[in-house]
Amino acid sequence: xxxxxxKKTHSELNRPDEVFELAAELFRILSTPMRLKIVSCLRDGExxxxxxxxxxxxxxxxxxxxxxxLYKSRVLGKRRDGVQILYRIVDExxxxxxxxxxxxxxxx
Numbered sequence: 001x002x003x004x005x006x007k008k009t010h011s012e013l014n015r016p017d018e019v020f021e022l023a024a025e026l027f028r029i030l031s032t033p034m035r036l037k038i039v040s041c042l043r044d045g046e047x048x049x050x051x052x053x054x055x056x057x058x059x060x061x062x063x064x065x066x067x068x069x070l071y072k073s074r075v076l077g078k079r080r081d082g083v084q085i086l087y088r089i090v091d092e093x094x095x096x097x098x099x100x101x102x103x104x105x106x107x108x
Contacts, residue, residue, distance in 0.1 A: 029073045030098060034058060034066045039089065039098045042076070046088035 030036060037056045041047060053063055067087055070076040077090045089095050 025073075026075075026094070026097075029069065029075060030094070032066070034062070035070055035075075036098055036102065038063075038066060038070060038087075039075070039095055040102070042087060042089045043095045043099070046079075046086040048081075048084045048086050050084075052087070 030039070034056070038052060041052055041055050049060065049063060049067070052067075053060060056063065067076065067078075071078055071087070074090055075094050076087050078085050078087050080086075
């Protein structure tokens with residue numbers, strides 16, 4: 001007997017390998033608590049590093065390293081405003097994924 005959930009699983013497995021590879025890469029990028037916190041802080045709009053440091057306890061070099069990783073992987077975008085650099089989420093689906101996973105874990 002084939003159930004509805006097993007049909008869904010089989011159709012998901014028919015996706016190209018590249019889809020699974022890209023999904024795994026996104027999970028790798030988001031695999032640190034610091035990066036999840038950064039994405040969470042940026043859900044309400046772009047912010048500068050000083051704001052992020054006021055919300056997330058870490059050092060400036062560590063924050064910069066994580067922001068750079070998120071930027072290079074195209075999770076975040078950035079723009080210069082005078083001497084400050086403002087970061088923003090490029091793809092809201094990433095923020096939605098982060099929110100969904102964190103909510104799921106929190107409500108377990």
